[in-house]
Amino acid sequence: MGFGRYVTARVLWAGVVSLIITTITFLLVSAAPNPSVQEAATQAALQGGDPAEAAERARELRGLDQPLYVRYMDFIESVYTFDWGWSRSRSQPVTEALGQGLYYTAQYSVPWTVLTVLIGPLVGVYSAANMYSWKDHAATGFAFFGYAIPNFFFGIILLLIFGVWLEVIPVVYNTDVAVFSVQNAVQLSIPVFVLVTGSIGAVMRVSRNESAEFQNAEFMKTAKAKGVSPLRAYAYHVMRPTLVPLSTTLVGQLLALFLGSSLLVEVVFGIPGIGRVTYNALIAQDTNLLLGSTLAFTFIAVIGNLLEDLVFTVLDPRISYDDR
Amino acid sequence: MSRRHTDETEGGRHIGRRQWLSALGIAGVATLAGCSEQGGDGGDGSDGSDGSDGTDGGDGDDGGDGGDGVELGDFPKFGVDDLYGPEVARNLAQQAFEQSEYEYGFDGDTMVNPDGDQVEINIYHSAGQETSQLTAEFIAQELGENLGINVVVEAIDGTRFNNEYWTGEPQGGTDTVNGEEVEWESPTPQNPGPRSVTSNEPWDMSVVFGLNTYPLNPLTNEVFFDGANPFYNPVGYYPQFDAQALFEEARQASSREELQQAFVEIFENLAREQPYITLLFSDDLVGYNPDLEGPIENFSNGWDLPAWHFNDPSVSGSYDTVTSAGFTTLNPLYNTENGAGNAIARALDQGYTFDENQEYFPLLYDMSTEDGEVWTFEVRENLQFSEPYGQVTAEDFVYLIQELHQSDWANTAASSSWDGVEVEQTGEFEFEATLESPNLLWPQTYDPLLYPIPRGLVEPYVEEEDVEGLEQNEELLELQFTGNLGPFTLDEWNRGSGTEYTRNDEYYLRDIDEGPDLFSEGPLFEEAKISVVEEQASRLGALETGEADSAAIPPEQYESYDEDENVTVRQVPTPYNTIISVNQRENGWNAGPGNLFQLVPFRQALASAISKDSLIEGVYRGLAEPHFTWQPRWSEFYPGEE
Numbered sequence: 001m002g003f004g005r006y007v008t009a010r011v012l013w014a015g016v017v018s019l020i021i022t023t024i025t026f027l028l029v030s031a032a033p034n035p036s037v038q039e040a041a042t043q044a045a046l047q048g049g050d051p052a053e054a055a056e057r058a059r060e061l062r063g064l065d066q067p068l069y070v071r072y073m074d075f076i077e078s079v080y081t082f083d084w085g086w087s088r089s090r091s092q093p094v095t096e097a098l099g100q101g102l103y104y105t106a107q108y109s110v111p112w113t114v115l116t117v118l119i120g121p122l123v124g125v126y127s128a129a130n131m132y133s134w135k136d137h138a139a140t141g142f143a144f145f146g147y148a149i150p151n152f153f154f155g156i157i158l159l160l161i162f163g164v165w166l167e168v169i170p171v172v173y174n175t176d177v178a179v180f181s182v183q184n185a186v187q188l189s190i191p192v193f194v195l196v197t198g199s200i201g202a203v204m205r206v207s208r209n210e211s212a213e214f215q216n217a218e219f220m221k222t223a224k225a226k227g228v229s230p231l232r233a234y235a236y237h238v239m240r241p242t243l244v245p246l247s248t249t250l251v252g253q254l255l256a257l258f259l260g261s262s263l264l265v266e267v268v269f270g271i272p273g274i275g276r277v278t279y280n281a282l283i284a285q286d287t288n289l290l291l292g293s294t295l296a297f298t299f300i301a302v303i304g305n306l307l308e309d310l311v312f313t314v315l316d317p318r319i320s321y322d323d324r
Numbered sequence: 325m326s327r328r329h330t331d332e333t334e335g336g337r338h339i340g341r342r343q344w345l346s347a348l349g350i351a352g353v354a355t356l357a358g359c360s361e362q363g364g365d366g367g368d369g370s371d372g373s374d375g376s377d378g379t380d381g382g383d384g385d386d387g388g389d390g391g392d393g394v395e396l397g398d399f400p401k402f403g404v405d406d407l408y409g410p411e412v413a414r415n416l417a418q419q420a421f422e423q424s425e426y427e428y429g430f431d432g433d434t435m436v437n438p439d440g441d442q443v444e445i446n447i448y449h450s451a452g453q454e455t456s457q458l459t460a461e462f463i464a465q466e467l468g469e470n471l472g473i474n475v476v477v478e479a480i481d482g483t484r485f486n487n488e489y490w491t492g493e494p495q496g497g498t499d500t501v502n503g504e505e506v507e508w509e510s511p512t513p514q515n516p517g518p519r520s521v522t523s524n525e526p527w528d529m530s531v532v533f534g535l536n537t538y539p540l541n542p543l544t545n546e547v548f549f550d551g552a553n554p555f556y557n558p559v560g561y562y563p564q565f566d567a568q569a570l571f572e573e574a575r576q577a578s579s580r581e582e583l584q585q586a587f588v589e590i591f592e593n594l595a596r597e598q599p600y601i602t603l604l605f606s607d608d609l610v611g612y613n614p615d616l617e618g619p620i621e622n623f624s625n626g627w628d629l630p631a632w633h634f635n636d637p638s639v640s641g642s643y644d645t646v647t648s649a650g651f652t653t654l655n656p657l658y659n660t661e662n663g664a665g666n667a668i669a670r671a672l673d674q675g676y677t678f679d680e681n682q683e684y685f686p687l688l689y690d691m692s693t694e695d696g697e698v699w700t701f702e703v704r705e706n707l708q709f710s711e712p713y714g715q716v717t718a719e720d721f722v723y724l725i726q727e728l729h730q731s732d733w734a735n736t737a738a739s740s741s742w743d744g745v746e747v748e749q750t751g752e753f754e755f756e757a758t759l760e761s762p763n764l765l766w767p768q769t770y771d772p773l774l775y776p777i778p779r780g781l782v783e784p785y786v787e788e789e790d791v792e793g794l795e796q797n798e799e800l801l802e803l804q805f806t807g808n809l810g811p812f813t814l815d816e817w818n819r820g821s822g823t824e825y826t827r828n829d830e831y832y833l834r835d836i837d838e839g840p841d842l843f844s845e846g847p848l849f850e851e852a853k854i855s856v857v858e859e860q861a862s863r864l865g866a867l868e869t870g871e872a873d874s875a876a877i878p879p880e881q882y883e884s885y886d887e888d889e890n891v892t893v894r895q896v897p898t899p900y901n902t903i904i905s906v907n908q909r910e911n912g913w914n915a916g917p918g919n920l921f922q923l924v925p926f927r928q929a930l931a932s933a934i935s936k937d938s939l940i941e942g943v944y945r946g947l948a949e950p951h952f953t954w955q956p957r958w959s960e961f962y963p964g965e966e
Contacts, residue, residue, distance in 0.1 A: 086792075090819040091653040091801050100820060156861050164865040171865040172646065172855045172872065175821045270857045272650075272820020280650065 003313070010309050014302045019076075021298045026075050029291060030068065037064070084292040089284035090277075094292040097277055102296075105262060105273035107179060108188050112195045120200045121242060124207025125234055128215060139204070147201025152264035155194045159268065162190055173270040191269045195262070203246065210242040244316045247308060394419075394928075399592045399963045401952045402931035403603075410470040413933035417471060420926035426918045434472040437916030444474040445528035445915050447904070448489070451479040455879060458943045459531050459603070463904060463934055470933035475529075485532045490558045492516035492523040501552040501562045508553045515557035519909045519922075523558075526911035528921075534900045535600070539623070539959035540682060541768035542587050546571045549594065549954070560909035561599040564924060575761060578695060583764060587961040595953035595963070598927040601904035604940055605956050606948040607895040609877040611867050611885050614892045616643075616874070620680060623958075625896050627677045627685065629669075630811045630833055630846030637842055639827065642851035646863045646872045647822070650856045654817055655800040656775040657728065657736045657782075667823050667854050668775075671803045671810040673833070675701075675774045676767060682960075684767050686838065688716070688776055688809070696762035699772070703753040706832050708807040713778035716809070718755040722747055723779045733789045741771035778805050808832045811847035825852040867891055882945060897958070901951050906930070 037058045059065050066074075078084065084094035123143065127136045163171040170187055177183040214220060215238055223233050263275030274293065281289035394407075394415050401407055414430065421428045427438045435443040449460035457479065464475035480489075494511035499518035508517045516522075538544040547555040550571050552562040567590065574586035595602075612619050618632030619625055634641045651664035656672060659665060679685045688707060693699045707716035728734045729742040746758040759766065766772055777800075785794040799805050803814045809832065812825035827850050834844050842848065855872070857863045864881070866872040868890050877885050877893055885891045906912065906921040913919035920926040936950040955962045 086796060089652050090650070091655065091796070092819060097819065100818075104820065156859070159862060159865060164868055167869055170871060171862055171869055172857055173821065175818050176824075267858045268862060270821070270855070270859070270862055272818065272856070276820060276858070284652070 006313070007310065010306055014306045018298060018302050021302075022076065022079055022295065023072075025291065025294060026072055029287070030071065079295060084295070085288035087281070087286055087289040087292075089281060089286035089289060094288050097289055098274065098292055098296050101272065101274035101277035101293075104175070104271050105266075105275065107184070108191050108195070108265075108271065108273075109262065111188070111192050112199070115192065115196045116199045116203060119196065120203030121207040121239060121246065123200070124204040125211045125238055125242065127204070127208040128211040128238075129230075129234060131212060140208075142197075143201040143204040146197030146199075149198075150264075151194050151198045152268050154197070155191065155265055155268040158190050158194060171270075173272075175272065191265050191271065194265060206246055207242050210245055211238045214238045214241050240315060244312065247311055247315060396596060396928075399595050399953070400928075401595070401950075402598065402928060403934050403936040404950060407932045408935050409932070413470045413929045416925045416929035416932060420920055420923040420929060423923050423925065424918055424920060426916065428916070428920065430472060432472075439916065441916075442472070442474050443915040444476065445913065446476040446478055447529040447531065448478050448480045448485060448527060449531050450485075451481050455606075455943060456531055459902065459939065462939055462943055463529075463531070466934045467930065471929060480532065482532055485530065488525045489523050489527045489530070490514070490533065492521055492558075495521045497521060499552070499562075502564065506552050511553075512555055515553060515555060518552070519560040519562075522909045522911040526914055527907050528912055528914055529907070530905045531603075531902065533905065534902050537605075537899050537901055537954050537956060537959075539899050539956055539961070540678065541765045542591075542955060542959070542961050543571070543574055543763070543765055544769065545590075545954055549590070549599065559600065559905050559907055560912070562908075562922075563593070563599070564597055565593040567593070575763070577764060578762065580764065584961060588963045591953040591955055591961060592963045596928075597924050598931050601906060601927060601931045601934070602951040602953065603902045603904065603934070604936060604944065604948040604951045605897065605899075605901055606879070606944055608898050609879060609882055609885075609947070610894050610896055611864075611875050611877045611891040612894060613867075613870060613873040614890065616892075619874075619892075619894050621894050621896055622680050623897055623899070624678050624680050624682060625894070627679055628840055628843075630831070631840045631842035631848070633842070633848035637845075637848060639845065639848050639850060641849055642853060643847075643849040644853040644855065644872050645874045646855050646857045646866055648856075648858055648860070648863065650819060650822070651817070653795070653801065654803055654814075654823075655795060655797070656803075657734075657738075657777065657800060658795055660737045667817075668803065669810070670812045670823070670825050670852050670854070671814045671828075672775060672806045673810055675772065678768075679839075687833070688774075689721075691767055691772065693764070693766075696764040696766070697759050699757045699759070699766060700750075701755050701757065701772075703755075704832065704836070705753055706835050707776065707809060708830070708832070709776070709778045709809070710805050710807045713780050713805055713807075716776050716778075716807075718749050718751065718753050720776060720779045721774055722749045722755050724774065724777050724782070727786045728777075728782060731786075731789075734786075734791060734794065738771075738774070741769075741773075776809055781805055812849075812852050820856065822853065822855040827851065879945070879947065882947060895947060897949075897956065899956065901954075902948070903951070904930070 037055050056065075064071070082095050084098075086092075087094045087097045090097050123139050127139045130136045159169075159171065162169050168186070169190055173187060174183070177187070211234075215234075220233060220237055223237050228237075262273060263279050265271070266273045266275045274296070277289070278293040278297075280286075281293060394412055396407075406412070417430075417435065428443070429436055431440070437443055447460045447463060449456040457477070460477045464477050467473045467475050491513035493516055494513055495517045496508040496511040497517040497520065498505055498507045499520070500506070506518075508515070508521075511517050511521070535548065536544075548557065549561075549563060549567050551568040570586050570590045570593075574583055574590070577583040577586060610619070610625075613634075615634045616632065617634070617637070618628065632643070633639075645666075647663045647666075649663060651659075651667055652661060653659050654664055654668055656668055659668060673687045675686075675688045676691065677685050677687055684691070686704075688704060690702045691699055692702070701718070701721065703716065703718050703721065708714070709716060725742055725745075725747045728736050729738045730745075730747075731739075744760040747755060748758075749755045757772065763769070781797070781799055782794065784790075785797070794800070802817060803810075806813060806828075808828065808830035811828055811831055811833070813828050815824045815826055817823050827847060831846060833839075833846055836843065855866075857866065860878070863872065863875045864877070864885075867875040868888065870890065877891075882893065886893045906927060908919060908921045910919070913921050940946060940948045940950065949957065953963065
């Protein structure tokens with residue numbers, strides 16, 4: 001199988017996966033009682049009307065009296081045409097709510113991801129190169145500190161120091177400033193720092209251990225014997241094989257971190273990102289928005305996995321398309 | 325302003341009236357979660373903080389505790405002076421034992437049940453709330469020392485307490501109360517039936533919820549006390565006095581004096597019967613920018629926001645506040661949240677407000693009546709919507725009431741306020757409302773409080789009966805029609821981060837004759853902003869650095885902010901009380917046969933065993949006032965001191 005066919009197959013498979021997840025979501029939602037129907041019934045009961053009749057009317061209004069397969073087709077159609085409904089807890093269309101959330105989340109998560117992917121392996125390889133020296137211990141200590149300290153707590157402490165005491169960053173996140181401006185960089189520096197220290201630990205440890213394996217490998221000895229400079233030796237011959245196992249875990253890990261730790265950091269720093277959108281939708285029982293963010297995360301995960309598979313083959317030419 | 329019934333201790337969780345109405349149905353859990361924190365302007369306050377510490381004496385009766393009875397007088401103040409201490413408490417408890425059909429008594433210092441075992445009851449407090457826990461522990465200690473009761477303190481989650489203990493499946497039924505047959509015709513979860521109808525879980529006492537005492541409009545208290553079967557009676561209290569007749573008297577009152585008389589009698593009786601053991605009123609603590617002139621320690625704090633300013637009274641700066649939760653909607657027709665109400669108020673005035681003396685202050689319209697039945701609304705003549713909607717006239721209001729609030733399809737937030745009210749336009753700027761039964765305190769119920777909504781804007785939806793369209797209308801959601809009707813105009817509502825406004829140069833309030841002189845130039849800020857900051861530490865940080873001009877202060881941090889020169893802390897009184905709810909239903913009192921909580925002298929004994937002054941000093945750091953009857957002391961319906 002050639003590269004082109006491999007990519008096509010992967011993309012098609014990603015489509016199938018997303019369809020399966022969407023279908024499961026639909027089945028779960030249709031099995032759960034609809035809050036707006038219940039609300040209509042309660043309203044009617046309060047105002048002396050007939051709750052059963054009101055519920056029936058609400059069901060008709062929302063097309064819930066249609067057979068299951070018709071509703072399923074409608075659902076699938078609206079999912080893939082991005083007609084995701086109205087968010088009751090924010091009074092705006094779901095796609096707009098998610099778009100706004102992603103807009104703010106991207107502003108800190110892009111630098112966060114880039115820095116993690118760059119710094120993590122570098123520190124790891126550096127540690128491995130200086131194994132058991134004080135430099136290794138310092139780097140390891142730094143990584144473990146970031147990994148161990150809860151992000152939200154670290155965030156509050158830094159906010160207290162830099163926001164309240166030193167007043168170098170604003171305490172209330174300002175949504176008015178331009179994305180590419182000094183002010184924005186300043187106000188995002190602390191959240192990004194907190195997130196990078198939180199996620200760098202795992203990446204750094206894995207790459208340290210992996211590269212420790214390669215730095216004494218036959219090809220390294222050969223390279224050294226040929227007089228390759230240490231920089232080139234590490235960058236070309238150690239880094240590249242190290243990144244292969246790393247890239248399998250990286251995307252999944254970052255995605256998991258995305259929702260979990262970004263929510264707490266968003267709450268602490270008051271960034272109106274996707275984590276808070278999702279969390280508040282859950283609290284407010286905003287079904288449409290919740291569904292929308294589930295789907296958004298599903299799509300991100302599916303695309304992430306797809307990219308991972310593709311990056312793989314580029315990093316390590318030995319991986320054949322046929323086996324997988 | 326307050327239109328809510330319950331409040332989970334510490335002023336942290338308030339439940340909106342409409343949310344509370346919907347709690348009748350399935351949405352109960354959600355409403356408890358949907359609480360609002362008292363941020364921003366601290367809209368609810370009062371003038372009562374004169375630091376009264378119960379030194380009002382014991383009603384001139386000193387013939388206290390000797391002999392059989394305890395002299396209580398018309399308005400007993402339990403838990404202070406003569407009516408506090410082991411002697412009074414035991415005396416009252418003894419009276420209760422005599423009334424009880426079971427043989428309770430004292431064995432030395434210990435209260436024992438008919439089996440001779442020490443009486444042991446439990447008290448629930450809100451889990452994770454320090455003040456609530458300390459209050460419960462203090463109560464346990466006092467009841468142990470003064471009445472020999474073993475009180476077990478337990479923590480519980482507020483939502484769980486509401487669902488399993490506080491409310492029950494409405495069943496209805498009949499019971500004999502004071503020799504009369506009473507029927508529970510329309511039972512509610514908060515009063516599911518007679519005492520035999522109970523919640524799922526048994527419980528004895530609780531300090532989880534505080535309730536609203538409605539000082540501006542005490543008539544609303546009939547939801548708690550209008551006989552044995554009112555709307556809201558989770559504890560199963562049966563009044564021993566003729567509450568229904570007194571509330572009827574209050575409803576029929578045609579003068580302020582008659583009204584006052586009826587209420588004073590009600591509140592004296594409630595002080596005596598202690599349906600809930602009244603403890604105290606605690607204040608909301610609001611921190612302000614020290615340069616800000618305007619905030620007052622008053623129930624109406626914030627009513628004159630257009631006259632607030634920094635330093636000298638000229639237009640300058642930006643008035644920035646923080647709030648803990650985003651807004652669900654800014655559509656004035658559908659908003660039921662306090663926080664969003666504040667956000668709307670920056671850009672759109674309502675009909676009227678109450679000034680620092682709690683007196684009616686006309687904003688968009690003046691209301692007047694002869695007999696409390698027919699009310700005349702006079703709309704100001706200088707009110708303008710944004711183009712193309714033109715001038716605000718009586719027609720807009722009448723159309724709004726008749727075609728939306730009173731319709732059966734629109735389900736607006738104000739719909740229950742206009743049930744059974746007949747509205748008629750009587751002039752270009754005048755309309756009349758006729759009530760089903762007279763009510764001199766109608767404005768105080770907030771029922772006739774209207775937002776101005778242009779007829780032209782809503783007409784298409786009315787014709788189609790299109791609720792969703794109306795809810796999602798962008799002009800309503802983004803407040804684009806507000807013309808000269810608010811101090812500021814809304815520039816942007818960012819759903820995640822809050823609202824931003826600029827000064828409205830055309831504000832109508834500048835041309836009115838009433839109110840402070842500074843209204844003629846108001847508002848005195850160039851801009852305003854409400855930021856959503858969910859983390860409390862960040863909100864307080866913003867207050868300290870001056871990024872926010874106002875934020876709520878948690879009671880345990882009062883001292884540190886009070887000393888901080890970057891913050892001025894104001895104690896703003898609230899209408900919410902701190903009480904011990906004692907379960908008088910069949911699943912209350914789990915210490916032996918019968919239920920001593922049902923006996924008035926026993927509840928009096930509990931009340932006189934707990935020192936209100938020590939509780940306020942020890943637990944509330946002096947930031948509260950003692951609570952003797954169902955009104956704060958500054959209310960005009962508080963029984964007299966003589």
